[in-house]
Amino acid sequence: MSRSLAQITCKGRSNCFACDLRHTMVCADVSLEDLVAFHTPIDDLVYPAGSVLFRAGGAATAVHCVRLGAIKLVKPDASGDQRIVRILKKNDVAGMESLFSGINQHTAVALTEVHSCRIPMNHFHNFIAQHPALQMRLLERSQETLREVDSWLSDLVSNIVPARVRTARLLLRLRVGDSDRIHRLPLADLADILGLTQETVSRTISDMIREGVLVRVGKGMASRHLRGDIAGLTAIAQREEA
Amino acid sequence: MSRSLAQITCKGRSNCFACDLRHTMVCADVSLEDLVAFHTPIDDLVYPAGSVLFRAGGAATAVHCVRLGAIKLVKPDASGDQRIVRILKKNDVAGMESLFSGINQHTAVALTEVHSCRIPMNHFHNFIAQHPALQMRLLERSQETLREVDSWLSDLVSNIVPARVRTARLLLRLRVGDSDRIHRLPLADLADILGLTQETVSRTISDMIREGVLVRVGKGMASRHLRGDIAGLTAIAQREEA
DNA sequence: CGTGTACTTGAGTGGGCTCAAGCAGGGTGG
DNA sequence: CCACCCTGCTTGAGCCCACTCAAGTACACG
Numbered sequence: 001m002s003r004s005l006a007q008i009t010c011k012g013r014s015n016c017f018a019c020d021l022r023h024t025m026v027c028a029d030v031s032l033e034d035l036v037a038f039h040t041p042i043d044d045l046v047y048p049a050g051s052v053l054f055r056a057g058g059a060a061t062a063v064h065c066v067r068l069g070a071i072k073l074v075k076p077d078a079s080g081d082q083r084i085v086r087i088l089k090k091n092d093v094a095g096m097e098s099l100f101s102g103i104n105q106h107t108a109v110a111l112t113e114v115h116s117c118r119i120p121m122n123h124f125h126n127f128i129a130q131h132p133a134l135q136m137r138l139l140e141r142s143q144e145t146l147r148e149v150d151s152w153l154s155d156l157v158s159n160i161v162p163a164r165v166r167t168a169r170l171l172l173r174l175r176v177g178d179s180d181r182i183h184r185l186p187l188a189d190l191a192d193i194l195g196l197t198q199e200t201v202s203r204t205i206s207d208m209i210r211e212g213v214l215v216r217v218g219k220g221m222a223s224r225h226l227r228g229d230i231a232g233l234t235a236i237a238q239r240e241e242a
Numbered sequence: 243m244s245r246s247l248a249q250i251t252c253k254g255r256s257n258c259f260a261c262d263l264r265h266t267m268v269c270a271d272v273s274l275e276d277l278v279a280f281h282t283p284i285d286d287l288v289y290p291a292g293s294v295l296f297r298a299g300g301a302a303t304a305v306h307c308v309r310l311g312a313i314k315l316v317k318p319d320a321s322g323d324q325r326i327v328r329i330l331k332k333n334d335v336a337g338m339e340s341l342f343s344g345i346n347q348h349t350a351v352a353l354t355e356v357h358s359c360r361i362p363m364n365h366f367h368n369f370i371a372q373h374p375a376l377q378m379r380l381l382e383r384s385q386e387t388l389r390e391v392d393s394w395l396s397d398l399v400s401n402i403v404p405a406r407v408r409t410a411r412l413l414l415r416l417r418v419g420d421s422d423r424i425h426r427l428p429l430a431d432l433a434d435i436l437g438l439t440q441e442t443v444s445r446t447i448s449d450m451i452r453e454g455v456l457v458r459v460g461k462g463m464a465s466r467h468l469r470g471d472i473a474g475l476t477a478i479a480q481r482e483e484a
Numbered sequence: 485c486g487t488g489t490a491c492t493t494g495a496g497t498g499g500g501c502t503c504a505a506g507c508a509g510g511g512t513g514g
Numbered sequence: 515c516c517a518c519c520c521t522g523c524t525t526g527a528g529c530c531c532a533c534t535c536a537a538g539t540a541c542a543c544g
Contacts, residue, residue, distance in 0.1 A: 014288060020422055048469075075392055075395070076396070076479060077393075077396040077397050077403070078319050078396075078397045078411055078479055079403070079407070079479075079480045079481045081402070083395065083396040083400055085392050085395050085396060085511090086392075095298040096385070097385055097388055097389060097392075099382075099385060099424060100382045100385060100386075101385075105389055105392060106392075107297065108432055113316075125369065128378075129378075130506090132374040132377060133300065135374060135377040135378060135381060136370075136371075136515095137343075138381055138383060139377060139381045140341075140342045141337070141338055141466065142381060142384040142385060142388065143341060143342055143529070144342075145383065145388060145393065146339055146387060146388055147339060147343075147347055149388065149395065150317055150321075150327050150328075150339075150347060150348075150391065151317070153317070153325065153327050153391065153394065153395060153399065153411075154317045154319040154320075154325040155320045157399045157400070157401070157437065158319060158399070158437045159399070159401040159437040159438065159532085160437050160438075160439075160533090161319070161321070162499075162500095163499080163500070165321070169320060185390040186522070186523095187522070187523065188522085190374070194400075195400045195402050196459060196500075196501090197402070197500075197501060197502085198522090198523080199500085199501075199502085199523095199524085199525085200500055200501075201526060202522095202523060202525085203524085203525080206525085211373060211471070215447065228262070237320055237321075238320060238321050239321045239334050256510065257534090386516090389538075401500085402501090403533080404531075404532095405532070419496090428490075428491095429490070430490085438532075438533090439533060439534085440491080441491095441492085441493085441532085441533075442489060442532055442533075443532085444492060444493085445492085445493080448491095448492070448493085461541095485544100486539075486542090486544095487544085488529085488539105488541105488542085488543085488544100489540105489541090489542080489543100490539105490540085490542100491530105491538105491539080491540080491541095492537105492538080492539070492540090493537085493538075493539090494535105494536085494537080494538095495534105495535090495536090495537105496531080496533105496534085496535090497529095497532105497533080497535100497542090498531100498532095498534095499528105499530105499532090499533090499534100499537080500523105500530095500531090501525105501530080501531090501532105501537100502524100502526090502527100502528085502529080502530095503528090503529105504525105504538100505524105505525085505526085506519105506523105506525085506526095507523080507524070507525095507526095507535100508522090508523080509520105509521095509522090509542085510519105510520090510521090510522105511515080511519090511520085511521100512517105512518085512519085512520100513516105513517090513518085513519105514515100514516090514517085514518095
């Protein structure tokens with residue numbers, strides 16, 4: 001089993017070696033030999049926007065490493081209606097939360113086209129068990145996620161905080177990198193994140209556009225981006241009545 | 243280093259061997275010998291109700307294993323005011339979220355008298371590094387916490403859901419075991435969890451008492467318990483207009 | 485017995501929800 | 515190319531739940 005790395009071209013299968021995420025993802029801290037043995041059953045998949053990766057309540061058969069695009073994790077509340085609890089981007093792993101329970105906690109829906117590596121759950125389990133360094137990495141990641149969710153809780157969904165402020169906070173989190181471009185999710189999604197109605201979010205954003213804090217980029221409704229006055233948004237986000 | 247276990251009586255220090263939590267906590271999956279070496283620097287502490295175990299933003303010097311009582315984790319939001327993001331009970335570990343960052347994410351306040359084992363952070367770190375089984379356990383725990391927080395998000399703080407419903411859901415989570423007794427936190431705490439005002443929570447609970455879904459136990463305000471009609475509360479929690 | 489803390493209750497207001505109509509753009513089929 | 519619809523968004527009118535402000539009560543403690 002000592003074929004050269006270059007030989008590992010995988011038809012329909014993922015190629016961890018060519019992956020630019022190699023050092024930040026699951027694979028990091030793992031030797032190349034192990035990786036060769038590991039990566040065999042991993043599928044390299046493409047999901048169109050809107051498709052469902054897995055559904056809450058179903059058996060968790062795999063985890064997905066996101067290599068491109070964004071995914072929303074939706075959780076049904078005690079009375080049935082859905083709530084977005086997290087958004088996954090490049091480098092995130094979907095399905096980790098079912099690692100031990102075996103049952104999906106969330107429904108995962110692709111927001112954009114998504115490229116992901118699908119790792120069968122039992123395979124993943126075995127692999128983790130054999131690589132302590134990986135365990136630490138996953139633990140660290142889990143804690144990161146926890147921190148993220150904590151601030152969603154305190155920043156985004158406090159009813160005590162006015163809709164306008166929370167919306168500004170969310171928009172700031174949807175920046176692409178450090179630019180002033182902002183991902184424009186469908187209203188329904190923004191509403192499901194903030195716990196507001198579509199109408200309220202629409203009004204709030206329209207107001208901001210009128211004030212010039214936000215600018216529509218392009219003109220069609222197809223444009224999934226806004227341009228934002230970051231300083232202005234930040235002021236609003238801190239309740240400084242911009 | 244082979245003194246008998248019984249000899250290890252620790253003045254002011256914790257005694258893991260006598261601990262009834264031995265098999266559910268950090269210590270589980272670890273050999274007794276390792277434990278002897280490990281437990282030396284662990285302090286066995288008692289915090290009175292209301293005291294602060296650690297403060298958000300400060301350096302994380304230790305983790306606390308809760309052996310008795312309850313702790314609230316409070317997180318300051320982007321504009322300064324505080325929000326309760328989690329409640330820790332027996333068997334939970336406070337401070338885990340600073341394991342990698344080194345900085346406390348939350349302020350931890352004792353809700354009741356709290357008995358905890360204080361494990362210095364660097365010590366904890368070393369110990370984890372040497373015990374893979376422990377890593378897996380911590381990972382599992384971290385995921386559990388994540389699940390917990392997710393349902394706080396979807397069940398408790400959706401503004402879309404009326405205050406009455408959310409309050410019922412929270413009360414159900416504050417049951418002691420499977421009984422009909424319910425921990426009665428101060429109004430201010432309930433409000434900070436639900437993202438409501440004290441007045442609203444007070445009115446909601448008073449209504450439930452009038453309807454008989456809740457019953458005050460004892461009479462003084464010192465009583466930190468209620469008795470609840472679980473079926474009734476469950477109905478309300480599911481929006482079935484009970 | 486007075487003071488403080490926690491809770492209760494009331495009156496009035498307002499932010500965000502509901503219901504509902506209207507609009508834009510982008511497909512699709514004729 | 516236009517007519518059509520369909521989905522996503524906007525905007526308005528009215529209402530109601532929960533907030534605000536404020537006064538009042540009950541118990542706990544010194």
